Structure formats: structure tokens, C-alpha cells
Amino acid sequence: MKAIGILTSGGDAPGMNAAIRAVVRTAIYYGYKVYGIEKGYKGLLNEEFVEMDLSSVGDIIQRGGTILKSSRSDEFRTEEGRAKAVKILEKIGIESLVVIGGDGTFNGAKKLCELGVSTIGIPGTIDNDLAYTDYTIGFDTAMNTIIDAISKIRDTSSSHDRVNIVEVMGRHCGDLALYAGLAGGAESIVVPEIDIKTEEIVKRLKTTQKRGKKHSIIVLAEGATSIENGAIGLKAALTDEDKADVRITVLGHVQRGGAPSAFDRILASKLGNKAVELLIEGKSGRVVGIKNNEIIDMDIDEALAVEKKFDEESYEMAKVLSI
Structure with a gap:
């Protein structure tokens, strides 16, 4: 019986369990043996394998995180580490590998493919930073987690006439x-792709204040570099220039947790099923995704080379709607 391995690597994302479930059950349906590899590439090198059956993935479609756990591995980044990984897979009898994660995970799969291991990648990252696919698993859930937090923060922000920076x-x-x-009605949005100055944010706040609005929400991406010292620097500038009462909320890893949304569960199920079908067809070195509401697959090199285009139209619209 042929065997398929599956691992999750890098940052966890809601919906990874749904993808694991789909891979395991599709593979078993077609008569394959499935091994879960715990803790990603690190677990692969440490031979942390567990044979999975239908019950192994029961009652996990609604769970956040990943039952296979995740980690990063410096050893796997070396040629010696990857050669060791191939030998371990051969020893266990795993001929094909499904990896779930972001660009770092995909680059690892690419290296294994070059060494003769059949690999398929499934995009699982809340950042939605893989350009070849419209959505990655976990993005929708994380976005809704943020929106829920913004709604709660706005309640207290309006009660105290404060400016809240949500990182x-x-x-x-x-x-x-x-x-x-955009969905949370933020007065200003700060992202890595757009160079925005503190002066512009202050100007927007004063404009809203003139029409009687005393509280504001500013959403700031952790990687935005146009504001010196990020949220702390922005708070200091707003306090000095606008004399505003400013609070900072760093959402942190709460964005990674929680039950996946219906969208993420369905997307993960479709992508997991597609990944196994590709392996059965003898395909390798590919990644799956969704484009224009169609499930697609693409060469992993081509997928990683696609340039991410920022949605400037929606960004400008958000500015118009927040006046």
C-alpha cells in the first residue's frame, strides 16, 4: 500500500485541521496509508510519525490550530538536513508528501521535490501573502477575529472619546x-504597501473631530514601516500633535486562534481533497489554491514567483468611506 505523509509548518492558521481531515480521508478513500508528521519539518527530522486513520481526524473540522502541531527547523534549511529527511521518508515508506503552510513551507517542499519526493503544497497562513491564490486558509477567520475585536474596542473608545490604535x-x-x-470602519489604515505619514493621520483625525466625532480607530499592520516605531511612535505623535487620548491594543496571537469560519472550513476541505487527487494523478511539485472561485493548481516555482499586488482600490475606498 502506498503511503502519503502530511505536515503543517510555520505559523498555525485556523482551518489547518480541516485540511488535514480532507487529506487523510481522501487518501484513505482511495486506498492509501497516511502518516501524520508532527511539528513540521523538525518533526520529520526527528521521526515523529503517527499513522492516521478515519478516527484520527474525527471532530477536528471545527478546531483551530493544528493537531499535528507546528515548528520551524534550522537543520532542515541545510542540504544535509534535507538529505536526511529524504532518507527518513524512504525508511518509513512515504512516497508522497502534502505540506500545509506559507512560503517558507513551500520552499521546503520545493527542495524535497528536487530530491525526488513527490510534494503538493496547501496554502495555510493568516497573512494571505501568497499571491498565486486569492485566499489562504486562515485569512478569513483571522480577519473576522480582528473585526470582532475592533467592534469591542470601538465601544470603549466611544465611551471615553479616545483614539485606539489596533495593531x-x-x-x-x-x-x-x-x-x-474596511469592514470595521477604521478612520485610518496603515499597511506595509502604502507610505503614509503621521501628518496625514493627524489631519484625518482633525477632520472627523470637526464634524463632532470624538473617537477614532486606527488599524496598523505590524510590518508597516512608514510610521517610525510603529504603534508606539504613532501614539506619541498623536499625543503631541493632536493632544489625543490614545490607547494601543496589540491583538497578537489571538488572531491565530479560534474555530475556523465556514469559508475556511470549506476552502480547506476542497484544497485538501485536490492535493491528494493530484498525487494520485502522479503530479508533484505543485501547489493548490483558489482563483476566481475555482480550485486551481500551479507549479510551485511559478506560484512562488507571482508578485503580490496590493488592493489599492479598496484602500482608497476605505479612505473615502471614513471621512
Whole structure:
């Protein structure tokens, strides 16, 4: 019986469990043995394998995080580490590998593919920073978590006539900040892709104050560099220039947790199923995704080379709607 391995690597994302479930059950349906590899590439090198059956993935579609756990591995980044990984997979009898994660995870899969391991990648990252696919697993859930937090923060912000800076994840990609800020009615959105000055934010705050609005929400992506010293620097500038009562809320890892949304569960199920079908067809070195509401697959090199385009139209619209 042929065997398929599955691992999750990098940052966890809501919906990863739904993808694991889909991979395991699809593979078993077609007569394959499935091994879960715990703790990502690090677990692969440490031979942390567990054979999975239908019951292994029961009652996990609604759970956040990843039952296989995740970590990062410096050893796997070396040629010696990857050669060791291939030998371990051969020893266990795993011929194909499904990896769930972001660009770092995909680069690892690419290296294994070059060494003869059949690999398929599934995009799982809350940042939505893989350009070849419209959505990554976990993005929708994380965005809704942020929106829920913004709604709660706005209640207390309006009660005290405060300015609240909400810092969200997004080192290089501002999608979480943009769409959560748009949906949450933020007065200003600060993202890595757009160079915005403190003076512009102060001006926008004064404009809203003139029409009688005393509280404001500013959503700031952690990777935005246009504001010196990030949220702390912005707070200091607003306090000095606008004499505002400013509070900072760093949402942090709360964005990674929670039950996945219906959208993420469905997307993860479709992508997991597609990944196994591709392996059965003898395909390798590919990644799956969703484009224009269609499930697609693409060469991993081509996918990683696609340039991420920021949604400037929605960004400008958010500015118009927040006057």
C-alpha cells in the first residue's frame, strides 16, 4: 500500500485541521496509508510519525490550530538536513508528501521535490501573502477575529472619546489590516504597501473631530514601516500633535486562534481533497489554491514567483468611506 505523509509548518492558521481531515480521508478513500508528521519539518527530522486513520481526524473540522502541531527547523534549511529527511521518508515508506503552510513551507517542499519526493503544497497562513491564490486558509477567520475585536474596542473608545490604535499581524502583507479596517470602519489604515505619514493621520483625525466625532480607530499592520516605531511612535505623535487620548491594543496571537469560519472550513476541505487527487494523478511539485472561485493548481516555482499586488482600490475606498 502506498503511503502519503502530511505536515503543517510555520505559523498555525485556523482551518489547518480541516485540511488535514480532507487529506487523510481522501487518501484513505482511495486506498492509501497516511502518516501524520508532527511539528513540521523538525518533526520529520526527528521521526515523529503517527499513522492516521478515519478516527484520527474525527471532530477536528471545527478546531483551530493544528493537531499535528507546528515548528520551524534550522537543520532542515541545510542540504544535509534535507538529505536526511529524504532518507527518513524512504525508511518509513512515504512516497508522497502534502505540506500545509506559507512560503517558507513551500520552499521546503520545493527542495524535497528536487530530491525526488513527490510534494503538493496547501496554502495555510493568516497573512494571505501568497499571491498565486486569492485566499489562504486562515485569512478569513483571522480577519473576522480582528473585526470582532475592533467592534469591542470601538465601544470603549466611544465611551471615553479616545483614539485606539489596533495593531494586527502582517509583516509584509497588509491584507488583514486593509480588509478588517474596511469592514470595521477604521478612520485610518496603515499597511506595509502604502507610505503614509503621521501628518496625514493627524489631519484625518482633525477632520472627523470637526464634524463632532470624538473617537477614532486606527488599524496598523505590524510590518508597516512608514510610521517610525510603529504603534508606539504613532501614539506619541498623536499625543503631541493632536493632544489625543490614545490607547494601543496589540491583538497578537489571538488572531491565530479560534474555530475556523465556514469559508475556511470549506476552502480547506476542497484544497485538501485536490492535493491528494493530484498525487494520485502522479503530479508533484505543485501547489493548490483558489482563483476566481475555482480550485486551481500551479507549479510551485511559478506560484512562488507571482508578485503580490496590493488592493489599492479598496484602500482608497476605505479612505473615502471614513471621512
